[in-house]
Structure formats: structure tokens, C-alpha cells
Amino acid sequence: MLRRALEEAIAQALKEMGVPVRLKVARAPKDKPGDYGVPLFALAKELRKPPQAIAQELKDRLPLPEFVEEAIPVGGYLNFRLRTEALLREALRPKAPFPRRPGVVLVEHTSVNPNKELHVGHLRNIALGDAIARILAYAGREVLVLNYIDDTGRQAAETLFALRHYGLTWDGKEKYDHFAGRAYVRLHQDPEYERLQPAIEEVLHALERGELREEVNRILLAQMATMHALNARYDLLVWESDIVRAGLLQKALALLEQSPHVFRPREGKYAGALVMDASPVIPGLEDPFFVLLRSNGTATYYAKDIAFQFWKMGILEGLRFRPYENPYYPGLRTSAPEGEAYTPKAEETINVIDVRQSHPQALVRAALALAGYPNLAEKAHHLAYETVLLEGRQMSGRKGLAVSVDEVLEEATRRARAIVEEKNPDHPDKEEAARMVALGAIRFSMVKTEPKKQIDFRYQEALSFEGDTGPYVQYAHARAHSILRKAGEWGAPDLSQATPYERALALDLLDFEEAVLDAAEEKTPHVLAQYLLDLAASWNAYYNARENGQPATPVLTAPEGLRELRLSLVQSLQRTLATGLDLLGIPAPEVM
């Protein structure tokens, strides 16, 4: 990364000038001289000189790195023009994942209740979680992806109960999770619902004993087909019933009770309950007391979250794992009483959950700090994303007001198929191309905006193949690949023949690694998605450039040396787009 090196050199020179600061090097605007620049206004006061003079002085004192051709003072800025050959050499350098550094990052995402088919709200969770896991791995982290199966929850119990209660039998025509989901919705519309509570309770208890696991598993496997179709990856499944049986909750509470901030009030509102006083960690709360164990002895749901978080970070042990039999993920492991003991001991966790869980997630961090692990509390991240609206309206699983992911995938594939048919009738595998484009459209639409912004799922926009979309990037990739296919083998490029067109594309190519690192650091894939749009646009502009009515940048018919340079650049571009798309979990078709 040339920018970093330049920043380093500038910092060194400034230090010698008596101002030990690190300034950020940014791209220079298109109409200004040079490729990069730094503003020097901030130093004016300390150096008691006008910024223009500082720019001049810095230029005089800065030993230019070999990749910089010239430093150019522009008002209060000092700009830099890169040597063309150095710029191109850097742009052509093959990109590889960053070196692995020790320490596991555990990403939990999906974690869908096993009682119903996935809907569009889950889509955002999966797209974000899967992308951030891939990005972190590329950025050099060892990543484990965990999918939590709440098999002792009310939702699962109600669905299993409904299936029996209504005596429904599966005819195999419908996906099983959809079938089960209909039973669940029917139960919630049943006027007898209130009266059925005791029977539902019974199912709930059976679940806690782990007795109905096969029935839950059947729904899970159907859901997993959708996760797999979305191109999401997982390493571990953890079943809540296993957590219950491993006694993680009791172990966690035992640890917490050693804190002076966890106690049992004898009187007042919380008499008889085990409560945590979060005020040392979360100041300014109206009521800083949170119940961990109710006075009837049952645990609150965030007490369970706390116990699980302790396990993730290696504070507690006790779960066992074995290979998970399924048709989609060969290496997947699942918690199971008969498995082998294993604890991930993550040094950092990312829980991908919607923003409504911000409060309980803060309690999880508070508990870590109160239990004596403030350093781990800082590494327990909540990737909070806003909810997804459906055509401007709030969704509801209970009422069946949602669009399923399967349905969206099917519709997107149908539309993509029609377009492939229209644009590329000779395509060798239209079905596969349609699948990739559909996936590109759907997943890209879920990660291109900031997680904290609410998004409205609209068919017309989410399944669009034009403009700021996944297929736009995929198309740019396919177009580049098409040129490379026609070129065959080529020889050494002549970097000195680069024109301003190659310079512009190369400059954009240089920002890839920074975009990935930024996305990893901020834990938001949208930075990478936006970069890929910019890069694809830059490439399309390059491809279409014209001068005097003639193509300005022909690749295959360019003179020797320049042709090789352009081919190498196109190859670097093509690989960068493919890598970037892969980090978003989106396939990069060679032909579409």
C-alpha cells in the first residue's frame, strides 16, 4: 500500500520539522495536479507559518520515496504524483489474503428459530454475517462461524405442538420448513390459542430434555437448504438444549456471584431474585438492576446469552461436538452430548443480531466486565443492523407477513433466466448463470448500505440488474474475463507505455486492500461493496473511453508492449473484482 508508505515518510519529515503528527494521505481531486495529497492547515498554528509555506517547506525537506515522481504544493496542500511505472507495478501485483495472525474471531450469525422458513429479515443477517466472516478471514484473522439453534424456545415448541395438534402430515411437495411454518401461523390464528398453553408448555419441557431433537432437526435441515443456496458458510452448530444440559448457565452464575455487583436482594422489587448491578459498567441507567435468575428460579434469556458468551471466549467449558450429518456442509460440526469436548476460546466475538438486541448485548458485555474480564468485554462486538421492512411495512413472522428467502431466490432466478436468455442466447449454462446473477442481486442489495440504516425490501430494486447492483459488478467482471479468454497467453508488459487511462484505473485498483481492511476494522461490508461499485465503474469507463471518435483503450489490438500492459491490468482488475465479490459471498461468473 503506497499510501501507507507515503504517510510514513511524511510523518518522519514532519517529526524533524518539530511536529510529530501522522497525516492521512487522500486521493487528490480529479482536477488538481497529482494523485495523492495531504492538507497542512492543521499545522499552521503550531508552526506559526501559513499553510502554503509549510507545503513548500515539507516539499523541500521530504526525501521522496522512490515511487513518487514529484511533490507539488497546491495552496495549503502538498500533492504527490506517483511514478507511472511504480504505480502500474503496484496495480499489477497479485493480491493475496493478509498474513494470518493468531487469535480466533468467532462470528455468530443466522441463528434462526428452527420453526419456520427463513424470511427476508433473516436475509440481511446472513448476508452481513457471512460477508464479515469472509472479510475478516481475508484480513488475516482465524474465523469460526457459529449458528445457534434455539431448540428449547417457545417458537420451536409451538411449531412442533401445532404439527401434532392439527394432525398434519407432510406430503413432500412443499419444503418442510414452509410446511412447519404454516402450522405455526395457524396456531397463532387459532381462537383456542390461549387454552392450548399448558400443552405447549409440555412440549417446551420435552425440548429442554432434548427429547424432540430429531423433529427440530428436520426443520433445521430444510432451513439449511436455503442457507446453502445463499452461499453462506458455517463451522459450528450449537443447540441450546446442549447448553442447558452442560449446565453452562449455572457455571456462569457461579462466576458472576463472586462479583459484589451480583446479589440477591432480600426486599423490594427484586426480592428473592438474583440481580446484576450494571451501573459500574453502564452509567446513567434509570434502573441499573437486571434480573439474572427470577425468584421462581428460572433464568432470563439474557442470562443464557451471558453464559454462552462466557463459553465462546473460553471462560467456561463443557460443550461437546461431533460431525453433523447433512447434505450441504461436509465439514460442519454440531454440539452433541456424545461428542468430544471442545471450546473455541475466541479472543474476539461478533454477534450479528438486529439492533433491537442492543440492550441485552450491552448486558453481556457488562457481565464480562463484572466477572473480571474487562479486556474481553471490549472484544465482544455486537454487529447491530436495523430491521428490514417489506415494501415499506413491518414484517411479522407470527402473522405470516413476510416474504420467504426461497421465494425471493426463485423469483430472482426467474428474472435472471429471462435476461440471460435475452442477452446471451448461446450461453452454455443459462441455469447456472441465472443462479449466480440472482444471488449477486440479492446479497449485494443486503450489504451495500450501512448496517445501522433501516432498509426497505422492494422486489423492483432488490432484484434489479442495472445500476448500483451486484450484477453490475458481475457484468464488469465477465466483460474483463471475456477479453482475457480471447487473448490467450501474453508476454511481458511495457509499463512505460501507460497512458493516463491506465494510470486512472491502476490508481483505483490500489484502494482494494484498504477497502477490505476498512471493512474488517469497522465490521461493515458496505465499505467493500461501495468500493467494488467504484472499481467496476472505473473499469467500464476505461473500456468505453473514446478519443476523436475512436476507441482510446483497445486491449487486444494495442501495439506490442502496451497490449501486454493492458492485458495484465485487465487481469488484475478481473481478479480483484472476483476476490471482492467472493468476500461478499457472491460468485463471479466468467460468462453471463
Place this chain on the structure above:
RNA sequence: GCGCCCGUAGCUCAGCUGGAUAGAGCGUCGGCCUCCGGAGCCGAAGGUCAGAGGUUCGAGUCCUCUCGGGCGCGCCA
């Protein structure tokens, strides 16, 4: 009531953590090669960055207040 998030072009969104003349897509209007893929490209119109104060050489970005929208605050999960 307390707390968190959001408000940028008609619509959907970026804006590199305080820097250069605020940028894209959709939509509208006008263009594009006998030549590497038109899912593309070039151009035009469209802005009181919700509003008001403040800090600063400099504010879409930081602070305060106001307005509008979303969400969370239970011995429910």
C-alpha cells in the same frame, strides 16, 4: 419519562472519521463506434446536507437545542 439510531437531489443511498467546486444509482431529457459483451458508456436538469445556534483557518462530518422518523427500556422470549 429515560436511552440509542436515522434525517444528504423527486426516490434509494455513498461521502475515506474535520479538508480541495457535496458524489452515485433509479427516474426524466439528450447522445454513443462497420472495431475487445449496450446488464454498458458520455452528457444535461435536479441540493438551504431537516432547522437554529456554537466550536474551528475550514463543518454534511464535532457540541447544544428544536422538529420529524425508527427502535429499546418487564421477575415475557
